Amino acid sequence: MSTEIKQLQRTLTEFAQERDWEQFHTPKNLVMALNGEIGELTEIFQWLTPEQSLSLPENKQEHLEEELADVMMYLLRLADKCEVDIIEACHKKLIKNKAKYPADKCFGSAKKYNEL
Template sequence: MDIIALQQKLTEFANEREWNEFHTPKNLAMALAGEAGELLAEFQWLSAEQSCALTTQQLTAVKYEMADVLLYLLRLADKLGVDLEQAAYEKIALNAEKYTIALAKGNALKYNQLEE
């Protein structure tokens, strides 16, 4: 994925529509939360098994909601000057420290519930 190219495409899209005044970090974060809610709504009332075996129509809806979440996140990162790729690698490293293989393997406990 070329994050910078996507961010440039989004900037161009917003510029063409004169939306920059609306694309404040607060507004983008709120829009991101709304789109995450729409993604969740696609799974509402499905069993775990059903959520793993979506119909073509369901998968298409989920795919586009995921894209909306990604696009708002990329736009927010661009507005704040955050390098998302670097941040993601940093966060994986931090999670590796909190969730060591020895303590976290095979369970879903939060890091502060893991016992040494």
């Protein structure tokens, strides 16, 4: 796993321990918190046109950065609690996705793998 990711996970663990929040950071609770943060991330783009979503004003860009950070931190906490090497899991999943979505069959298409 990336040293930077592992260090961030350690920092997040220390942050939780300093506040006695470890008791709340069960996989179930972390997934629920992650879902809430995804909702907050979604709100940033809600009702925007595709073009507007590509060029957010500065105040919304800052809000986007904060919500992305919240999502990432909960995801890293969840991976750590479940003893998942998130970088390795991403690499494995990318290999599976390449097999499910061969470029020559899905290029420029939004179809799901079972519709190709």
